[in-house]
Amino acid sequence: MPPLKLINLKFICPLLLLFACSSRAQESRHEIVNRAANPADDAKPNSSSVPDVYAITGHFDRIVILRFKYDTDLLAGLEKMVKQQNIRNGVILSAAGSVRGYQVHQVTNRTFPSRDTFEKNPTAPADLIGMNGYIINGRVHAHMTLANPDKAFGGHLEPGTNVFTFAIVTIGVLNDSVNFNHLDDKTYR
Numbered sequence: 001m002p003p004l005k006l007i008n009l010k011f012i013c014p015l016l017l018l019f020a021c022s023s024r025a026q027e028s029r030h031e032i033v034n035r036a037a038n039p040a041d042d043a044k045p046n047s048s049s050v051p052d053v054y055a056i057t058g059h060f061d062r063i064v065i066l067r068f069k070y071d072t073d074l075l076a077g078l079e080k081m082v083k084q085q086n087i088r089n090g091v092i093l094s095a096a097g098s099v100r101g102y103q104v105h106q107v108t109n110r111t112f113p114s115r116d117t118f119e120k121n122p123t124a125p126a127d128l129i130g131m132n133g134y135i136i137n138g139r140v141h142a143h144m145t146l147a148n149p150d151k152a153f154g155g156h157l158e159p160g161t162n163v164f165t166f167a168i169v170t171i172g173v174l175n176d177s178v179n180f181n182h183l184d185d186k187t188y189r
Contacts, residue, residue, distance in 0.1 A: 058178035095131030097167030104155030
């Protein structure tokens, strides 16, 4: 009987190793350096002509609630509806639902130029706990929070985040008098 146990271990151990490796095979990470268009902007100090904090006031003209069906790319759907609904400037107020897989990026350093780490797992389902961000001159700048049984995590929404059961995103659309020109410009400092 002992030789049989040894044979079983010879087959079971490689299978367990193969299973453990394949279960994480879909997850990938890579980092990019996010340099300013003008490299000198990454090295420049803060300017005294740019206030430490400033306020932008406006009113919502309307609220738009978007519903996404199974397997729709969340970012592509947002971009499509922002264009279709003629949203120039807006605030992403909330989101709920679930995804079949995801791609997000997070900032991973503290000095300029900034570095972003992209995390992608197209086969990892998760609950869409929330989303916030802005529509800036028609461009989507969305952050989301996801959760699975092990953790909550999030970052900037990227292509490849596909809806599972459904997704709902609520956008407050601001009137056209609102100026978001420097809102997410890292060189405006």
